[in-house]
Amino acid sequence: MLRKALQTTTRLHFQPRFNMINPKRKPFAKDLDKYEIVIVGGNLGGILSSHLDAIFHGHHSIMVCFDQYLNQQFPIRCIYEQQRASKQDYSPNAKMGINMYMAHSECIGVESFDPSHSKFTLRNGRTIGYDHLVVAMGLKDNTESVKGLHEAWADIEHPVFMPKDLLGWKAEDMKHPRYIYNYTHGDAFFYIPPYPLSGELEGHNYFIAEEIWRWGKFHGFINL
Numbered sequence: 001m002l003r004k005a006l007q008t009t010t011r012l013h014f015q016p017r018f019n020m021i022n023p024k025r026k027p028f029a030k031d032l033d034k035y036e037i038v039i040v041g042g043n044l045g046g047i048l049s050s051h052l053d054a055i056f057h058g059h060h061s062i063m064v065c066f067d068q069y070l071n072q073q074f075p076i077r078c079i080y081e082q083q084r085a086s087k088q089d090y091s092p093n094a095k096m097g098i099n100m101y102m103a104h105s106e107c108i109g110v111e112s113f114d115p116s117h118s119k120f121t122l123r124n125g126r127t128i129g130y131d132h133l134v135v136a137m138g139l140k141d142n143t144e145s146v147k148g149l150h151e152a153w154a155d156i157e158h159p160v161f162m163p164k165d166l167l168g169w170k171a172e173d174m175k176h177p178r179y180i181y182n183y184t185h186g187d188a189f190f191y192i193p194p195y196p197l198s199g200e201l202e203g204h205n206y207f208i209a210e211e212i213w214r215w216g217k218f219h220g221f222i223n224l
Helices: 002-010 044-056 072-080 150-153 177-181 200-218
Strands: 034-040 063-066 110-113 117-120 128-133
Touching: 034 044, 044 063, 177 200
Parallel strands: 034 063, 034 128
Antiparallel strands: 110 117, 117 128
């Protein structure tokens, strides 16, 4: 049953994070030497922890490891648009984004994996065993590898943008709505990288922009 549930999570709707609160139930201990399920990653992994809890109701020990206090908005957007997560399921606070009954690593990330012994080591030296490991760490950006990209993206007046938030930006500093909605003429370029780097978000931004511009052309706001 455990293996089947892990294999079918993507086909089911994610459950609310605070559903079916049981005042008599205690969270899993954070100091166990081994957990039946370990999830590495606190954004999508946090939503997965709630989904698994709705299936298992505390019958299997689960731990979530994460190393950032804040969650990025965009990785969760596709799941929300697929109606597999509600607005209440998304939290920018990484710890609040994890199911309330799950054990977690207190923002201490994973240093190394030892799959041959079904163990991993946290950055504080603690070694933990597991029966099932779910890796949901996402990708590490390397904007510096493209000359001038980071500077153009960080400049709020420059039309280059990427599907993520720059650290320190205010909510009103989101660049892609600004340039999509204020586009009136000229060339517009969307780069959708090949698999495995591409995702649904790049395509979503492209199709949303196209619909907005078709509407603008119909009403005479855009010269295409």
